[in-house]
Amino acid sequence: MKAIVLEQFGSIDNLQFKELPVPQPQAGELLIKVVFAAVNPYDRKVVEVFGKEAGVQLPVVLGSELSGIVEATGEGVTGFKPGDAVCGNLGTFGGCYAEYAVVKQTDVVVKPAAVSFETAAAAPVAALTASKAILDEGGLKAGEKIVIHGASGGIGAMAVQLAKAAGAHVTATASGKNEARIKALGADVFIDYTTQDFTTLIKDADLVLDTVGGKTQEDSFIILKKGGRLISLVQPPSKEKAAQYEVQAKMIFGGPNAGRLEKVMQQLAEGRLKVTVEKVYVLSDAKEALLAMKNGHRTGKLLLNP
Structure with a gap:
């Protein structure tokens, strides 16, 4: 072969x-x-x-x-x-x-x-990683406010859909050319990171999903409420900043999960995920x-x- x-x-x-x-x-x-x-x-x-x-x-x-x-x-x-x-x-x-x-x-x-x-x-990778990050590790609940950085990527776009299905208020950041597509997936608010400063537009977020890292991750501590959560897929968050802002922050990795993947496949078959x-x-x-x-x-x- x-x-x-x-x-x-x-x-x-x-x-x-x-x-x-x-x-x-x-x-x-x-x-x-x-x-x-x-x-x-x-x-x-x-x-x-x-x-x-x-x-x-x-x-x-x-x-x-x-x-x-x-x-x-x-x-x-x-x-x-x-x-x-x-x-x-x-x-x-x-x-x-x-x-x-x-x-x-x-x-x-x-x-x-x-x-x-x-x-x-x-x-599979996008859906399983996104669901693990925001639902399992992030503990997202209906009515909470989530911010998804890098929403135009595979994991980010899937996270937008899963968060909306969970009943959350979804703010997505990405470049402006992706706005229509990300809003169509369920984002309530879209922020173009190339022209807007998300730290001035968001406050008291319950959960941040970081798929970008660097300064985006550092600035995300500012927008979290006390007791909020930051989940990163790209680099370990600062323990010092987490303590300073009184939030939980960690990096996680995806992996196989056949039980959840069966549910994802059914959602795709029914058109509830794309x-x-x-x-x-x-x-x-x-x-x-x-x-x-x-x-x-x-x-x-x-x-x-x-």
Whole structure:
């Protein structure tokens, strides 16, 4: 099979398009014929910045998010059979940038017929990370005020929808060109960070979701009410500032959650959640896709088609 393999950390230029044996499923695993693999910012960051710290063993096939068709099952697998359409978030580098991938049966769910393979590959990481951040870790409740920074990105856009569905008042920050799209997803207030200072427009927020970091994160302490919460996906918040402003602040990571993913797939099937696919690349152009992810503000998900 064809696959994108990393044999040395440090640069996406180190990725190689190689021929590898088709992996075989062990007990509790499925062999998936990949239809689409999603490209995520985390993929590039592991390659270029913190691969060793993330515990990645080389060589490795990239990719943690996919949709595909069950080709074979290992011993003890229940609930799946060859021919089933599935999707999932496999955690760090589950081997999705390939024609075939072996996955744990606990990391994937059956794809509803009403959900396309493109959507099914584009949704898991964004939906699971956003829901974990604002619902599980952030404890968002109906009637609360949430501020979502970087709302035009995949996770941010999903967070807008999930927060609105939870009954929250949603303020979203992004560049002005995204205003119509983000408001259509449910944002009550849109702030163009390129022309407006959110610290002068927001006060007494219950929860901030930070997908940006840096000064945006630092300034977010100002807009939180006492006892408010800040959840970051990009860098650990300052403990000193959290104490100064009497708020809770932490960084979290996403990960597989099949139970919640089943609910997300149902919401997508019913049209209650939406994801945008910006572009589909062929597998051999994975470097180009990762470079696009690195160099520009994306308006939707980038996918690879083996």
